[in-house]
Amino acid sequence: MSTNDKELRVGMVGYAFMGAAHSQAWRTVNRVFDLPARARMALICGRDTAKVADAADRLGWDAYTTDWRDLINRDDIDVVDICTPGDSHAEIALAALAAGKHVLCEKPLANTVEEARAMTAAADTARAAGVRSMCGFNYRRVPAVTMMRQLVADGRLGVIRHVRATYLQDWIVDPQFPLVWRLQKDRAGSGALGDIGAHIIDLTQYVTGQRISGVSAVTETFVKERPLPAESSGLAATVDGQTAPTGTVTVDDAAVFVARLDGGALATYEASRFATGRKNALRVEINGSLGSVVFDLERLNELEFYDATRPTTEQGFSRILVTEGEHPYMSAWWPPGHIIGYEHSFTHEMRDFIEAVATGVDPTPSFADALQVQLVLDAVARSAELGSSWAEVEPTLT
Ligand code: SOE
Numbered sequence: 001m002s003t004n005d006k007e008l009r010v011g012m013v014g015y016a017f018m019g020a021a022h023s024q025a026w027r028t029v030n031r032v033f034d035l036p037a038r039a040r041m042a043l044i045c046g047r048d049t050a051k052v053a054d055a056a057d058r059l060g061w062d063a064y065t066t067d068w069r070d071l072i073n074r075d076d077i078d079v080v081d082i083c084t085p086g087d088s089h090a091e092i093a094l095a096a097l098a099a100g101k102h103v104l105c106e107k108p109l110a111n112t113v114e115e116a117r118a119m120t121a122a123a124d125t126a127r128a129a130g131v132r133s134m135c136g137f138n139y140r141r142v143p144a145v146t147m148m149r150q151l152v153a154d155g156r157l158g159v160i161r162h163v164r165a166t167y168l169q170d171w172i173v174d175p176q177f178p179l180v181w182r183l184q185k186d187r188a189g190s191g192a193l194g195d196i197g198a199h200i201i202d203l204t205q206y207v208t209g210q211r212i213s214g215v216s217a218v219t220e221t222f223v224k225e226r227p228l229p230a231e232s233s234g235l236a237a238t239v240d241g242q243t244a245p246t247g248t249v250t251v252d253d254a255a256v257f258v259a260r261l262d263g264g265a266l267a268t269y270e271a272s273r274f275a276t277g278r279k280n281a282l283r284v285e286i287n288g289s290l291g292s293v294v295f296d297l298e299r300l301n302e303l304e305f306y307d308a309t310r311p312t313t314e315q316g317f318s319r320i321l322v323t324e325g326e327h328p329y330m331s332a333w334w335p336p337g338h339i340i341g342y343e344h345s346f347t348h349e350m351r352d353f354i355e356a357v358a359t360g361v362d363p364t365p366s367f368a369d370a371l372q373v374q375l376v377l378d379a380v381a382r383s384a385e386l387g388s389s390w391a392e393v394e395p396t397l398t
Helices: 017-032 049-059 068-073 086-098 113-127 143-153 192-208 342-359 367-385
Strands: 007-013 038-045 063-065 079-082 102-106 133-136 160-168 212-220 225-227 231-233 236-238 246-248 254-261 266-272 281-288 291-296 302-307 318-321
Touching (some): 038 049, 086 102, 113 133, 133 342, 143 302, 192 266, 212 367, 254 367
Parallel strands (some): 007 038, 007 079, 079 102, 160 266
Antiparallel strands (some): 254 266, 302 318
16 A cells, blocks of 8 residues: 555644643654555644644644543544653543543553553453554664564574663752642653653663563752742743742652663663753663663664673674664655654654554554553652662552
């Protein structure tokens, strides 16, 4: 089947940072990849009429609405893309699945394990009617990350002993930075832990094929009171004057934990929004009996690979430039050596989602995969609360 044979009419809820990233991907995906269906950017939804009208125009959507229920109830929408804060994921996803819409939901899947379980159960029920669902852990689709997984799966690293993962940002170091939704537990579920820690939990489990079975954690909220924002969107916010009222930060600013993986590896994780100078620094290193591999998001077109099977005289970390046509996703882009960026991970996400939906297979990460990440987040929070006592990760199905 060639492009254009089938149309998937997308309705997206939310239009801030992730909404813009997803829009870019929906706009681009069929221009780059030859897919069995074409995405149509049919409808965008947000509460503020003027802002959502502007977003529709700026991001390239055919129409807008201010009511997500309207979007879900329409017959001319096939896919619901959820880019809202975590407190509305479950309600929107459950309604969308019940209405027979395919669902793509931003990470973390939900704010609580309970919500994530309900969403996973609904996705399982909907699957019987051919309805697909996926959680948007976009970094899986960075070609170097996909290749890292391939190296592990091919046995090039041997037995995995260590996983070392950090995701560091610094956008709230200033105590005067306002209390945006990402700093409120009832809206975001948790802080650095769920927002960026979820990424490294998913990424390391995806790459190694091992799951975290237990953790010991510490978390900290360094700045406990912040001014309330006058305006905020994405990671940007403003305050009205010097005397703005303040509110309490109810999430962690940083989370650090050690973990056991069920394949025998030991792992360390650090997620912080207080790593001064680190803007969006995600790094993962894996050490195995036959080699090591390193991914660094700030150099996302590269992998460092140490192959211990090479002659001793030739050993050392080598830099692989992941820009050849033979590398995952890359043949669709530029000639060899021409690098790609952050936004391409979302385009690849949409590519895989469209292909799965159009060919009737389940896309990954599934809601069940994302529920498992939620269970790890929950174990980290429990461990931290009990003064870093060991917390087993609950099984997905209980
Ligand atoms: C903010 O920390 C954030 O936008 C995350 O929410 C995204 O998932 C990550 O990709 C970039 O940082």
